[in-house]
């Protein structure tokens with residue numbers, strides 16, 4: 412058993428309380444590789460932003476659970492080396508689907524876990540979340556639970572249709588589970604294809620697809636029922652058109668990829684939404700930079716040559732999100 416505190420990590424409690432009060436949101440960036448980790452830490456340190464580094468089950472399968480844990484420990488030390496004596500870094504499990512997986516992460520030094528029982532019947536979701544909360548709280552680890560179902564595909568998580576969170580359930584759910592934050596479904600979606608063209612309208616001026624707006628009415632109803640309670644948005648990449656265009660220009664094929672407009676996320680950040688998950692945008696930034704580099708330099712074969720611009724491009728994207736969308740910069 413390793414405590415996250417020994418690793419220099421923090422849980423989400425104080426971070427979320429400040430974010431809800433301050434009208435901003437903490438970025439939760441997924442990571443699988445060293446380059447992503449470096450870019451996240453550099454961006455967080457340069458902007459003085461707290462940050463949640465999150466690992467999905469798929470990331471653990473890809474990179475190895477032990478390696479990722481040591482990378483998170485490395486992230487804390489790296490942040491210190493970059494001139495940040497008390498980095499505010501959370502290591503979070505994204506979409507834990509069993510008690511055993513959550514326990515394993517807590518025992519390995521995670522400071523926060525998500526238990527996603529959103530596909531289960533209501534009472535089973537509560538029972539599973541409560542079991543995880545009871546274990547996690549013994550070690551001061553914070554727990555995110557989910558109510559409502561997001562559409563889209565992300566690693567092992569997928570659903571064809573979304574079910575908005577029912578505001579009438581949130582008080583009962585949060586009280587009975589004891590969770591520290593609640594992921595809700597108000598129209599965000601996993602992956603780079605958040606909406607089909609049929610679900611969108613077309614901007615008559617640019618010809619670009621405009622996704623349906625987020626259900627702010629549901630968010631505000633939830634805020635009224637649970638004043639000050641930390642709310643989480645999953646599937647909140649914006650799928651920047653310039654990255655998609657770069658990928659398509661250099662041999663990729665991502666037709667009609669659509670994300671959540673940044674203005675809507677900016678608005679959500681000012682509410683009780685205090686954690687916004689961004690994964691696809693990092694994948695797009697990395698792939699766009701690598702495709703461009705390799706197309707322009709066909710004789711190069713040293714991975715450092717193309718991973719360096721990939722890392723730079725991800726860092727630029729992370730800083731943009733922190734400063735221009737979530738407003739979590741200059742917070743310590």
Ligand SMILES: [Zn+2]
Nearest residue numbers: 565645646688
């Ligand atoms: Zn998610």
